[in-house]
Structure formats: C-alpha cells, structure tokens
Amino acid sequence: MPLMYGAQSEGRRDDETMRRFRHDRFGQFIHWGLYSIPAGSWNGVTYDYAAEFLPQSAGIGPARWAGLVDDFAAPEFDPEAWASLAADLGARYVTVTAKHHDGFCLWPSSLTDFTVAATPRGRDVIGELVHAYTARGIAVHLYYSVLDWHHPDWRYAISSSQDEEAFDRYLSYAGEQLRELATRYPNVRGFWFDGTWDESVKANGRWSWEIECMLKRLIPGAIVNSRLRADEHGARHRDSNGALMGDYFSGFERRLPDPWDRTVTAEDWEACVTIPQNSWGYHAGAEVARTHKHPLELLEQLVQAVSLGGNLLLNFGPRGDGSFAPFEKDVVHTLGAWLETNGACIYGCGPADGWDYPGWGYYTADAETGAVYAVVTRIPVSGAIALQLPERTRVRNATAVATGRPVPFAVRDDRTVRFEVDRASVIPLAFALEVEQRDDTAEQPEVNPDL
Numbered sequence: 001m002p003l004m005y006g007a008q009s010e011g012r013r014d015d016e017t018m019r020r021f022r023h024d025r026f027g028q029f030i031h032w033g034l035y036s037i038p039a040g041s042w043n044g045v046t047y048d049y050a051a052e053f054l055p056q057s058a059g060i061g062p063a064r065w066a067g068l069v070d071d072f073a074a075p076e077f078d079p080e081a082w083a084s085l086a087a088d089l090g091a092r093y094v095t096v097t098a099k100h101h102d103g104f105c106l107w108p109s110s111l112t113d114f115t116v117a118a119t120p121r122g123r124d125v126i127g128e129l130v131h132a133y134t135a136r137g138i139a140v141h142l143y144y145s146v147l148d149w150h151h152p153d154w155r156y157a158i159s160s161s162q163d164e165e166a167f168d169r170y171l172s173y174a175g176e177q178l179r180e181l182a183t184r185y186p187n188v189r190g191f192w193f194d195g196t197w198d199e200s201v202k203a204n205g206r207w208s209w210e211i212e213c214m215l216k217r218l219i220p221g222a223i224v225n226s227r228l229r230a231d232e233h234g235a236r237h238r239d240s241n242g243a244l245m246g247d248y249f250s251g252f253e254r255r256l257p258d259p260w261d262r263t264v265t266a267e268d269w270e271a272c273v274t275i276p277q278n279s280w281g282y283h284a285g286a287e288v289a290r291t292h293k294h295p296l297e298l299l300e301q302l303v304q305a306v307s308l309g310g311n312l313l314l315n316f317g318p319r320g321d322g323s324f325a326p327f328e329k330d331v332v333h334t335l336g337a338w339l340e341t342n343g344a345c346i347y348g349c350g351p352a353d354g355w356d357y358p359g360w361g362y363y364t365a366d367a368e369t370g371a372v373y374a375v376v377t378r379i380p381v382s383g384a385i386a387l388q389l390p391e392r393t394r395v396r397n398a399t400a401v402a403t404g405r406p407v408p409f410a411v412r413d414d415r416t417v418r419f420e421v422d423r424a425s426v427i428p429l430a431f432a433l434e435v436e437q438r439d440d441t442a443e444q445p446e447v448n449p450d451l
C-alpha cells in the first residue's frame, strides 16, 4: 500500500557507519538517573519491580520525584573510569540514557529546568561521557524516552481536542530536545528510542518520520533504532507493508530469538538484556540477589546474537553515586577476558550460512574472510562434538581461537567431522575452522574415524 510515513529506506544500510555498528556486535547499555538514588525503595518500602519504574511502583508524583535532583551529587561519577570499564568489558559502543521515562535530562537542556544543571554539581553528564567514550574509540548512542512522566503535556492517548493540543506541544518539546542533542553532541553515532508504545505516539507516525529525517540531516549517517517509528496507520517497527523502519530492529528486550531461527538474519537487529532478572536502573536488591544471570550466560547470549546476525546491548545500572556494583564488575572481567582472546569469533562476525544450529553451541563466520567459528557452550556427555557440514564442504584444519593451537578432529563421513573436547576446557570454547568447497568429483575425504 502507498505510505507517506513508512520505511525511509529498503534493505540493509551498507554505509561505513552502519558497517561499523554491525562489526561492533557488542554494546554496553547504561541506565543512570534519579531512579539510581532510591534504587527501588521509597519511604522504607522496597519494590521488586524495575528500579527505574519506582515512580509508578510507589505512586510518586512528578513534584515529589523532582526532589531527588538535590540528591544527585554523584561523587563517584568519573567519565574516564566509565570509559575504561566499557573498554575492559570489550564493548565497542555505549548507549546512555539521556532522558528516561521520568523526564530527567542528563544534559543541561535549555528546554526544561528538570536537568543535571539543577543538581548540586551541575555537570553535563552526557557531554562528559560522550567525550570520554569517544576518546577511547568507543562509539556513543543516546537513549531518549518519548514517554515523559514529568512533562505536563504528555498524554498516553488523545481523547479530546485539548489532549491533541497538549500532546502537539509535547511533541514539539521532544523534537526540540532531539535537535538540541544532535547539535550539542554531533559526534554521537546514533539514537536509541524507547517509550513509543502508547496510542498518543502511535497516532503521530508523521512526527516520528520527521524526527528520523531531522536526526539524519543534522548527523549524516546517524543510526536510529526501529522503536522510534510508527507509520501513518500506527504500525510500529515495521510499516504497514512489512518494511523495517529505522536502521535495525530493536524489539528484542530481555530476550533473544530462538537459536535456530534463521529468519532474523534477514535484517540488522540488536537485543538489549539486563544482568539482574528485571531492572535496568540500579536496584539495591540486586547487590544481594541470587537471581542475576551468570556472566557466562550473558556471554552465551552474545555468541547467540552474533550467530544470528545481531548485536547484543548489555545493560549496566551504576549506583546513584556513580560507582558500579561488584556483580557488574565481575561481568566486565569475565566477558572482557574471554573477548580478549576469543574476540575474533565475535567482532566482524555474523551467521555462518549453511551451518545449522548444532545444539552444543553456535557457529559464526567472519563477514570479510568467511572464516567459520564453532563456539562450544555445552560439552555433550560423550565429550565429543559432531559438526554437520554444509554440502560439498571440507574442513582443512581447525585451531583453538584462544591459543592458536591446532585441534585434532576425525572425519566420520563426507558430511560429519568430530572433535574431542577436553571437559576441563574453558567454555565457551571457540574453534576456527579452515573450510573449503569440495569439488564433488574430487576424491572423497579420508575417513579417519579412530582419531
């Protein structure tokens, strides 16, 4: 159907900025704001739901919530230390909350007083972070919530002409804030939109179309996630013709596609996940919870995402004072150390065409060289893993990515090779496979089943 405000481009972007985003594969999400101070508790009551939703959980109105501005002193906030942490994690980009649903702005916006400028130290948090990350070669994306609990003209739905006039004023405010962000911080790489599910926003597809145009005019090549967009019929993420809006699909939140679901490889996409079960902002209960994901579980999510052609955006919620909790530093050390020696199977990689999900782990392939990687995340009881080869494919040799040492394998038949895996291996265990296409008239591969 003809659309005025549908997808602005067809297919994958192939410009340098998008190729870089795709190559990066691994990003760090940062949720930090007023909600980080109460950290899930209010007036002596702790609310288990996500800490950044405390105003809703505890029924705190905007005026009382704004009282936290005076407490946002952030004595431990050190942008260079945050940038070092991201580098140690192995993240190639960072997405930072410039404004979350509570409407508090981490930059000194001229459009409202509800910003860091009103805090005791008045630091331009976004400006200092953009500088520090960029100086470390880490790209920055800015998270912006269209949903805004603080602004008096915010509406969840439009049910009167007064609502329409108010929400139009709000959309103008949000549009000017986004212009301000793109103008103040022109070297950010992208914008990550959230809070766009309400009827009021879905009814304003033209506004979302104009925002995407404006941001890409102010910052040529800027990357925008699909959550910003609605078309004129209220379709989100994909327009009424099924075309992806924005530059990558961002509908996977605290979940990934099934590891065998190759349909997702047709688009660029990013999944965002938390370390605790469900809090993006710092929740004091997370310090002692027994329910966060194990660092290796998060690492497996990264490998799984890459095997299906996606990026993983892993969330960290700094404490109100600007420090990071020990359980988050554990994740940094575990993932960073593994990526230090195994990053070749992640960065610049994507799906390995023809290599079906094997169950014991994931296959990735280097988008440039075609090198295939087998990443073992669970060792079968037999202690051996069998690789089902694509047709007319032969494995010439295999090396362990972390050490570069050759890895012996047995050719079981012309479609199967088998590796013995030392149960004491550090997993995920990544093998680099040198494969070649086999001319079927050539001799059959030597079968050496005894190896």
Ligand SMILES: Cc1ccc([C@@H]2N[C@@H](C)[C@@H](O)[C@H]2O)cc1
Binding pocket: 050, 052, 194, 253, 272, 280
């Ligand atoms: C129901 C719900 C709405 C919004 C969210 C927000 N999206 C994540 C990326 C976080 O920002 C979270 O607060 C989570 C759950």
